Structures are given as C-alpha cells and as structure tokens.
Amino acid sequence: MPRKGKKRPIQVWGADLTNGDRVNAGENDIVSVIVHGDRTVTVTDVHNDEKVLLDDEGEPVNWTGYVPRQN
Numbered sequence: 001m002p003r004k005g006k007k008r009p010i011q012v013w014g015a016d017l018t019n020g021d022r023v024n025a026g027e028n029d030i031v032s033v034i035v036h037g038d039r040t041v042t043v044t045d046v047h048n049d050e051k052v053l054l055d056d057e058g059e060p061v062n063w064t065g066y067v068p069r070q071n
Contacts, residue, residue, distance in 0.1 A: 007037025015041050015066040019055055035063045 011034050014024035023043060025033050034042040039062035041053045053061045 009034045009036045009042070010066070011069055012066040013069055015063040017041065017053070018062045018064055021061075023053065033066075035066050039063055 011032055012025075013033070014022060015033055015035050016022050023030065023033055023041065025031065029046045030043050031046055031048075032044045034044075036042065040060045041063050042050055043053060044050045055061050
C-alpha cells in the first residue's frame with residue numbers, strides 16, 4: 001500500500017549525490033546530513049549553519065542513496 005502524504009525529512013549518516021560525490025556526517029565540519037522527500041540534501045556545519053547542497057550552476061544536488069541512522 002503506498003504511503004499517503006509528503007515524505008518526511010530523514011537524518012542520515014551519509015548520502016550519495018547525483019554528481020557522483022558523497023557527503024558524510026563527521027567529515028569536513030559537517031555535523032548532520034538530512035535527505036528530503038523532494039530528493040534535496042541539507043547539511044548542518046559545526047557553526048550550526050544549515051544549507052542546501054548546490055551544484056556549480058547553483059541548482060540543488062539530489063541524493064541517489066543514503067546510509068540510514070540506526071539509533
């Protein structure tokens with residue numbers, strides 16, 4: 001049975017991106033990685049600045065896969 005409504009954002013350990021890169025929590029001053037239902041990725045750094053990952057043209061980078069958190 002399909003889910004109803006919007007998919008909620010999920011906090012993950014890491015995400016594979018459409019441009020071939022990978023973003024991981026704990027690397028390069030990144031504290032958390034959040035994947036969204038619209039396929040965008042948001043990261044929070046050590047200064048608590050939250051931003052959407054963008055490519056070279058300024059468009060949001062989409063995720064293709066992620067490593068879920070198991071807390």
